[in-house]
Amino acid sequence: MPDPGPSPLTASLPAAAARLGTDVLARALAAPAPGAPAPQDAPRWTPGGPSGLGTTTVSFARPAPVPDPPADLLPDPAGAPAAAPSAAEGRPVPGLYFHPIPDPDPVRVDEVSRRIKDWALDEVQLYPDEWEGQFDGFSVGRYMVACHPDAPTVDHLMLATRLMVAENAVDDCYCEDHGGSPIGLGGRLLMAHTALDPLHTVPEYAPAWADSLGADAPRRAYRSAMDYFVRAASPSQADRFRHDMARLHMGYLAEAAWAETGHMPEVWEYLAMRQFNNFRPCPTITDAVGGYELPADLHARPETQRVIALAGNATTIVNDLYSYTKELSSPGVHLNLPVVLAEREKLSERDAYLKAVEVHNDLMHAFEAAAAELAAALPVPTVLRFLKGVATWVDGNHYWHRTNTFRYSLPDFW
Numbered sequence: 001m002p003d004p005g006p007s008p009l010t011a012s013l014p015a016a017a018a019r020l021g022t023d024v025l026a027r028a029l030a031a032p033a034p035g036a037p038a039p040q041d042a043p044r045w046t047p048g049g050p051s052g053l054g055t056t057t058v059s060f061a062r063p064a065p066v067p068d069p070p071a072d073l074l075p076d077p078a079g080a081p082a083a084a085p086s087a088a089e090g091r092p093v094p095g096l097y098f099h100p101i102p103d104p105d106p107v108r109v110d111e112v113s114r115r116i117k118d119w120a121l122d123e124v125q126l127y128p129d130e131w132e133g134q135f136d137g138f139s140v141g142r143y144m145v146a147c148h149p150d151a152p153t154v155d156h157l158m159l160a161t162r163l164m165v166a167e168n169a170v171d172d173c174y175c176e177d178h179g180g181s182p183i184g185l186g187g188r189l190l191m192a193h194t195a196l197d198p199l200h201t202v203p204e205y206a207p208a209w210a211d212s213l214g215a216d217a218p219r220r221a222y223r224s225a226m227d228y229f230v231r232a233a234s235p236s237q238a239d240r241f242r243h244d245m246a247r248l249h250m251g252y253l254a255e256a257a258w259a260e261t262g263h264m265p266e267v268w269e270y271l272a273m274r275q276f277n278n279f280r281p282c283p284t285i286t287d288a289v290g291g292y293e294l295p296a297d298l299h300a301r302p303e304t305q306r307v308i309a310l311a312g313n314a315t316t317i318v319n320d321l322y323s324y325t326k327e328l329s330s331p332g333v334h335l336n337l338p339v340v341l342a343e344r345e346k347l348s349e350r351d352a353y354l355k356a357v358e359v360h361n362d363l364m365h366a367f368e369a370a371a372a373e374l375a376a377a378l379p380v381p382t383v384l385r386f387l388k389g390v391a392t393w394v395d396g397n398h399y400w401h402r403t404n405t406f407r408y409s410l411p412d413f414w
């Protein structure tokens with residue numbers, strides 16, 4: 001049967017929205033879906049107390065409204081095509097399944113970049129002068145603005161940006177190339193985790209713990225970024241984030257344990273480790289950054305968890321593909337999917353890389369199918385907006401990897 005091509009509705013939506021059961025999504029944004037709970041009955045944030053960003057409309061008597069996404073994320077009634085794909089530099093991995101996005105708003109990028117540098121230098125003393133070039137080259141402002149186009153304000157964007165910088169500081173300084181090592185990593189990570197999930201102890205020992213949070217840049221960054229986040233997010237959003245960070249730290253530890261013993265994992269073992277050592281804590285704050293909340297019981301549903309895991313896995317394999325040459329040139333063996341495939345399936349470097357592209361593409365298709373199923377099964381506004389936020393994060397993450405030629409370059413396989 002010939003492909004009928006995109007429907008007029010699909011053609012008018014940005015890529016992320018167009019993939020999420022377009023009809024269901026568009027209906028939900030325009031009016032309540034048939035059979036969906038009326039807005040006042042729909043599952044919403046049960047407030048743990050109004051505090052922080054975007055909570056001026058929260059009261060115990062009235063559920064928090066789900067703010068509409070900005071107009072550029074809604075279907076265009078005139079049917080105009082979505083914004084033009086980005087012309088920024090960097091070429092995509094050939095054969096990769098991804099969705100191009102428009103370049104992020106340059107005014108927001110500049111503002112976030114300025115504010116994050118002030119935070120890094122003045123509030124957490126993150127890096128010595130000689131690392132400035134790498135900090136700038138990371139382009140975290142461009143990254144976060146691309147991933148969160150629906151953030152209502154720059155303050156909201158800063159929540160994600162500080163956490164992203166802090167997460168990378170821990171990875172670089174504890175695990176990887178800025179003084180990191182697998183040796184003793186468990187102790188360092190657990191101590192840093194207490195900056196996110198505080199120690200509750202007897203008065204005698206509390207001051208020493210409190211002092212420890214200022215002892216190095218990763219802990220200062222975690223503590224400060226989390227402090228901002230906790231003040232803006234709901235208690236359950238903060239706890240969701242802590243859980244995702246515990247998952248991340250467990251992934252770092254498995255990778256480190258394998259490095260210490262020289263274990264080359266099976267491909268499935270690698271994929272399991274990488275599901276934890278994963279970008280997951282970033283897309284799962286899309287609602288807090290968007291100024292609304294996906295209620296905890298909807299987030300906890302197995303279908304939602306599957307969507308999140310697949311999205312995290314696809315975004316993380318994107319990193320394996322774009323960082324492949326960087327990791328090949330780093331000292332020792334740096335695990336990534338192409339390296340593990342080459343070793344375990346006795347493939348050439350090129351064939352292993354191409355197979356990793358296929359694995360990524362299959363993960364992306366599985367993510368999109370699972371998201372569309374969930375959107376159709378549970379068409380409440382918070383779920384639909386969250387799904388769109390995660391899909392948008394996936395696209396923004398690819399954009400950042402593709403365009404970050406300071407950090408990444410492609411192998412010469414084509």
Ligand SMILES: CC(C)=CCC/C(C)=C(\C)COP(=O)(O)OP(=O)(O)O
Nearest residue numbers: 164167171277278279281316319323
């Ligand atoms: C931002 C965040 C939660 C990161 C956690 C895990 C992480 C650092 C990645 C998924 C990126 O992978 P990798 O360590 O390989 O990073 P680079 O390739 O060095 O950019």
Ligand SMILES: [Mg+2]
Nearest residue numbers: 319320323327
């Ligand atoms: Mg990498």
